[in-house]
Amino acid sequence: MESRIATALHCRYSPVAILWKDDKPEGAKEFKPGKWGCVMWMLAAAAKGGKAVFSRSTYGCWGGGVGLGFGNAYLAFPGGMDGFCRFLSSGNACCEAGRAVAEQIKPYVGDAFLEDFLNGEGYVRDPELVRDFLDGMPMVDVPAQYVVFEPLADVDEKVENPEVIVFLVNPDQLSALIVLANYDRKGFENAIAPYAAGCQTIGIFAYREAKNGRGRAVIGMSDISARENIAHQLERGLMTVAIPYGRYLEMEANVAGSFLEKRTWKKLVG
Template identity: 50%
Template sequence: MKSKISEATGLKYQPVCLLWSDEKPEDAVQFKKGKWGCTMWLVSNAAKGKISCCDRNTFGCIGAGVGLGFGNQYKNFIGGEECFRYFLSTGNKNWPKGKENGTELKHYMQDEFHDNYMNGEGYLKSPDHVADFVRNLPITEIPAKYVIFKSIELVDTEKEKPKSVIFFTDADQLSALVILANYARKSNESVIIPYAAGCQTLGIYPYREAESENPRAVVGLTDISARIYIRSQLGEGLMTFTVPYKMFEEMESNVEGSFLERPLWKELVEEKLGSISGGL
């Protein structure tokens, strides 16, 4: 499958399709059972042309288990969901149970994780704020064994239907996609940027939007932990823009006749290409 949007916006990487399946694709890359890993590694491999996947035993980290639709995996965090609340905020050293867990299990933890476990990541102000964060997540149990990431060019829509499509964009391309998302809508708020893990903006938020009559796109990679991994895999300055498949088809159908064919956008793209070639 080809994407008109990709061609018109000059994306460096082809869009990545997220699919559900009960069968693992041949030669798909996957984390080992029980091993830590960041979902962004799976998605970036797909952007580079490889097929990747995960299941309930190989999603890499607790947040990704939640984010990709394998239920409330925060209950399985070290010390349970309450310890996760301290982990994401002020740190487990600030309450007895968490401090005891961190001390007893230190030799099982990597240094960076132990530091975050004890001192907190500081992403939310308090454990109570984290409890609200978890409560507001559209936590999902998908009805399939695998979540698969595959470059759009490798998808045969006669045999498989993506749940969503993920674009890796720079600031100019993100601006274009926001415009295109609203191009044929009666509302001008067809894009959201929730505070969430990078994988959650690729998974459970687009899953939720897919159930809507007028689904919205989800901007992601505002998660700085995920940005570290994307930077090392795909380069600087990228954001994700994820759309449920129905919305992708809508946006694809609106490329022709839109601003993407007008001189201003073409000038912006040409200036970008010129600056890149001029720096070589």
């Protein structure tokens, strides 16, 4: 499936289709069961032409399991939900339970994770606010065995429909997608930028937009941990824009006659 949007934007990387499947694609990259890995590594691989697959035992990390749509994977985080709430905020060294968990996991985790576990990532002020953040997260358990990333060009729309299309874009291209998301709709907020992990902004937040019928484009990669993780796979400065598939088709149909064919955009990308 070719993308008129990607062509008009002069995208360097292929848009990535996210699909729910019950059959595992041949030759797809997959994390080993129970082994840590960043979902955004797999997004980068798919944007470069590869395929990736995830299951409920191969989603890479707890936030990735949540982001892909495999339920509340934070329940399996060291120390459970309380451990994660402290991890994202002020750290686990502050309480006896947290320190005990740190001792248990010390032989199995890297120094960087252990440091963050004990001292906290500092992304949210306190554990109570993290709990509120989790209470509002649109977690879902997808009705399929696998979540698959593959280049949009490899998708046969006559056979299968993706759930979400993800663009990796620079600031100019991001600006264009925000304009295009508002091009045929009333209001000012037809593109949103929620605070969440990089994998969650391409997954469950876009799934929510498809389900609720609003179909807003979801801007992501404001997650600096994800940015660190892909720093050696993609050039700096890229953001993601995840669009529910039905809305993507509408936006595709709007390319012709829009600003993407007019002077200002042509000058900007020329």
